[in-house]
Amino acid sequence: MKHSGTIALLGRPNAGKSTLVNALLGEKVAIVSSKPQTTRHRITGVLSEERGQAVLFDLPGVHRPLHRLNVQMMHALRDTLAEVDLIVQIFDASQAPGAGEEFVLGLVRDAAVPVLLLPNKVDRPDAAAQLAGRVEFYTTRRMYAAVVPISALRGDGLPALRDAIFGLLPEGEPLLDPSFTTTQSERFFVTELIREALLERVEKELPFTSTVHLREFQEKETAAGALLRIFADIVVDRESQKGIVVGKAGTMIKEIGTAARGRIEAALGARVFLDLRVKARHGWREDQRFLAELEPVEVPWTPPGDEGEGP
Template identity: 75%
Template sequence: MTRSGTVALLGRPNAGKSTLVNSLLAEKVAIVSDKPQTTRHRITGVLTEERGQAVIFDLPGVHRPLHRLNVQMMHALRDTLGEVDLVLQLFDASQAPGGGEDFVVALLEEVEAPTILLPNKMDVAGAPEHLAERLEFYTSRRSYAGVISVSALRGDGLGDLKDRIFELLPEGPPLLDPSLVTTQSERFLVAELIREALLERVEQELPFTSAVHIRAFQEEETSSGPLLRIFADLIVDRESQKGIVVGRRGSMIRDIGTAARAGIETLLGARVYLDLRVKARPGWREDPGFLAELEPVEVPWEAPVADGEES
């Protein structure tokens, strides 16, 4: 009998949720950065093994929403927490306990699914008393179905974690085609990889005030294999921010383009032509129409073909 179900990743921004989903799948399905609020949408990763299938939702970090964008991020998080079979709650064990833990606890109060507590970044874990204090803070407020110390970056503890996940998921057949690793469209993945290259290179408010909008995405067969032509806008909130993203004589936007193109070519195994422009769109984080355009369109969930049904 196999097990299957849905799993949500919960934690403060920067706790390492996206790093964890990538490590669990041994594939890059979510972008990662050292800036908080990197993940803005629910990202689906599919972990299929002999013993079953876990559909893992990487989620935005828990924060106080100040813009419509962030309100939507928190909605995605709440909705998902309400529907999953299991929650993995991460915190950064290298940091002293800080503000924001209360938000996480408040969210968990509404959650009935079993929850595993994961102190993450154990490779750089801080003072042991900080870890003990954090553990005590959480375990005195909720009963956990396990506490497993991990390093999402190095992969430490992930074997134990997978064992526990498959013990806790309900019995059942796979929910999705086992050959899938993610349900994200290539177009969305590409926008995210460009945003990752941008996040790596900007500071201060720009990570929060920028976005990537794909204008056109064309696939072509050429004599030397498939070619992807991608036209994308790097969106900033103010005219005055454009110069930062363009850089001296265009050096910044060139670097972003080079890094993003390499990432896209590796991930999709196609040659890429990438045309990047910088555009100011004041107030984009409050604009429902534009936010809808940035939403990922997921490849439709398709139940796998049961044994014997294949022709």
């Protein structure tokens, strides 16, 4: 009998959740950066093996929401925690746990499903030296199904983690087509790859106050293969932030565009033309209408067999 089910990745911003999802899948489905709050939506990664299927939900890091955007992020997180078969709680073992970790613990206090505890970043000397004490911070506060130390970056501990996951998932057949590694749309992933190239290059408040808005996405078959024509805006909160993203004589925006284009080409296996602009839109994080205009993670789909049936 196979074991299949859904898993929520829970932890503070920067704990390494997205790095872990990519490492488990052996493929990049989620963007990663050294800036907190990189992940803003629930992203599905599908890990299919002979023994079953783990549907991994990468989630925004737990933080106090100060804007509508962030409230939405935390809603996605709480809704997911309530529906999954297993929770994987991941923390950065190279840092001393604080109030933020207490808050994460509060979110799983009444969880009805097993919770796995993952100390991450054990490749860092400070993490290795402090591991026992930092794990104890959690294990004295609640019961865990198992504790699996990992380095998502180096891949240490991942075989043990896979075993623990499939050992805890309920018996059942795969939930999704095993040939998929993610359910997110290409359009959404394109905006994320642009945002990743941006996040790597900007500092201070810009990672939090910027987003990527896709204006147009065209796919063309040419004699030389598929060509994607992508027109996108990097949206910032204030006019004064535009100059930082554009850079001196446009050098920064050019760099972001070149990096993003390379990644989109590698991820989607097509040639890419990318037209990137910078726009200021004050208060966009509070603007429900604009937030709804941003690329949805998944395209709505009709389950097989439903086609052609009228309302």
